[in-house]
Amino acid sequence: MTDHLIEPAAVERLRSDFDGRIVTELDDDYEDVRGVFNSMLTARPRVVAQCATVADVKAALRYATENGLPVAVRGGGHSVAGACLVDGGLVVDLRRLNAVVVDPETQTAKVGGGAVWSEFDRACQPHGLATTGGRVSTTGVAGLTLGGGSGWIERKFGLACDNLLAVDLVTADGREVTASEQENPDLFWALHGGGGNFGVATELTFRLHEVPEFSIALLLWPADQGRAVAGVYRDLIRTAPEDVGGALLFMTGPPEEFVPGHLVGQLCCGVLVTHLGPETALHDVIGPLLATAPQGQVIADVPYADLQCMLDDPPGFRNYWSDENLRELPDEALDRFCERAYDMVTPSPSQQVLLPWGGAVGRGREWPGFNRDSQWAVHPLGLWAAPADDERAIAWARNLRADMKPWATGDVYLNFIGNEGTDRIVAGYGEENYRRLQRVKAEFDPHNVFNRWHAIEPA
Template sequence: MTQSTEIGRIAVDELQASFRGGLVSPDDAGYDEHRKVWNGSIDRRPALIARCTGVADVRAAIRFARLHGLRVAVRGGGHSFPGLSVCDDGMVIDLAPMKGIRVDPGARTARVQAGVLLGELDRETQEFGLAVPSGIVTHTGVAGLTLGGGIGWIMRKHGLTVDNLLSVDLVTADGELVTASEDRNADLFWGVRGGGGNFGIVTEFEFRLVPVGPSVMAGPVFWPMEDAPEVLRFYRDWLADCPDELMTVAVQRRAPALPIVPPELVGRRVLAIVSCYAGSVEDGERVMRPMKEFGSPVLDFCRPKPFLEHQRTFDPSFPHGWSYYVRSCDIAALSDEVIDVVADYGMRITSPVTSVALWQMGGAVARIGNDATAFNGRNAGFTFNINGNSKTAEGFDAERQWARDYWSALAPHHTSVYVNFLMEEGEERVRQAYGAAKYGRLKSLKHTYDPTNFFSLNQNIKPD
């Protein structure tokens, strides 16, 4: 497929005649705003941005891109680490205007359009004491998170986001609108539950809702990074027989300059265990007490709070516009050797916005058969998200190298990798994310639904 740096004004005007949303070209007001994505290190200039309002717009945009030989990037929330939702010279099919959410509290389902963000969905579902299991930063797009699998605060009790997906409406590379579910296009439904945007553009999701909140026992407890070896060994033992309702993320960083952080702690290297209990507050207080009382914490913000408040916990640490770089891996267990690496590299953190999140896996995620969905890694013990970040380009190279070195030090313990935590790392890493058998099945599925690899700006699976 060729790439074009310019699209004729007449051609754009002809598309606009059949297009309800807005078309934004490089000379238009708002172009720079609409081409921005969450990761500030990404600076790309598409030839055209098609801001879709519905299925008809999506189909028209696909037809136009094919007619003019344009490379296509698909944007939901624009939150991918490698910035795959924007491209140079080609066309961005921007789903952000598609904000429809319809909650059926009686049936405990929700229909959600592809431009919705997690916080927008949470607000609607929590009105009825319900939620879709999803991620941990509220300005993440529902679409990208879901299509990669969806790990978050209540997954150990209720499963991944894809485990609560009932159906999708999807526009294929040839512009056909299809529905996929367990009993309609079941092969495609298997693939979209973890296979990313390889098979088409999902315009609407149907989710099963689960009861959560409105209040939960949740939040972080902080220790000095120097105490990491002892805290992590206790943490490992504490988790050995924990209930599914408990979900934790171990975080390494420098204490942020927030109003709730005492000035004398700001900038100090800390280890936090951030917890969320998807059950009664009373049970959560009892289960979390041993962790809260271990050693000498320097801060404790773990308390009863609205679930909506807890979902925003990490938002200040990942705002739009900073420079983000991630390396990731799954590991089987938090062994002494892994703890030694974690403690070592935690003491090497220099940037005030660099961080590591070590996600506890297991529970309901692991009880679903590994072949049930394209998502891989259900048997992982923990998932590493190693972020080398900076507020500007200054110092970013050093943070990226720190992240690479940390990841390399863990290499003897790597098992798989979560596809949503990949940068642009090449075909072999995508294969590792799925395993050989699933990768082969996904390539065959890609051949069926996108034989020319029209949707290539993703963690790409080439047609068989």
């Protein structure tokens, strides 16, 4: 696994000062503990520190420093870039720090750094409250939020990071700091898109919103109808109220009850429309899409927390994702988008996604890591089983990005991409923001201990 063996005595000293659990390759469940969402990530850490307290986080970081080990931080384990693993190093595993405490009177929630969105959403649902979260329930709350936080209800309530009120952080040298508008405001700014570059987020505080009613429409057509549907969807979103969100996507027809047998396992065009309101009002919104005669459909009132679990991608597949953000979406762009879908690896869980932004996303405060001018995101989300399909799947994602270049803003939403080079990282933040982030990095992590998530070099 590494060039030298783990020193048993050092590991035992760490265990003696630890409330959680220390896992090494000598443990029978090491492979399960090490496993992450993207099976292409094969890094093998020497130590996985399953932290149960903030003191555990500090002890793990101290052990890594004393033994010269590189560090990764794991929440949900969904980082396609591999931020949650490090070969031969130490993983600060936060999954046991997953408490969610909701205060319905102040409409806020305090969330442990290892919580995933299903835990967050289920805790808020009984109070009729929610905030923008990920599109997959097993994604980590902290990782998604610190990277920006795009989700289904962002057109109404903004990004996840727009609703972030405070973050408790442990720095590489063991300091406990709080970042908010009042405390360490430069760090607070940096944590709105700067990801895990500054420390270990042990608790996050969010603003919540009332969501008393929620409904969805999930519609499906054969792929050859996709271009006509895409035009209708684009025009619908341009005039839709901010209560409406969703996505258009090309996908493999799943073996679900609402999918006709002849579409199961075949390339299909799907539209998900999300609505902060009842199903009765949703029918009026989606009338133009229903007029195109979808061959499969579900239109229903659904609790928001249930939607967040409905579309979970299965773990264990090979993953490659990317992103291109657009200011406009003319007919030629839609032509190219729809044509490229035929290069996807199918049948597989891969999706070629078109996401609408605008609304509250466009009005939000300027943070690092998100361009408010972008109106659409083109997101190739590749998941496939066989290594033999690697080249094809990666080429499809890169070619789709190239197709969109004439209309692209030049920036990138970094949560959507893997390792695409320093230029893409700087483009994600913007050059001026990147220089400011470097100054914050130099203050809170001058030795660049936290360098796994789209690394920012200290000034």
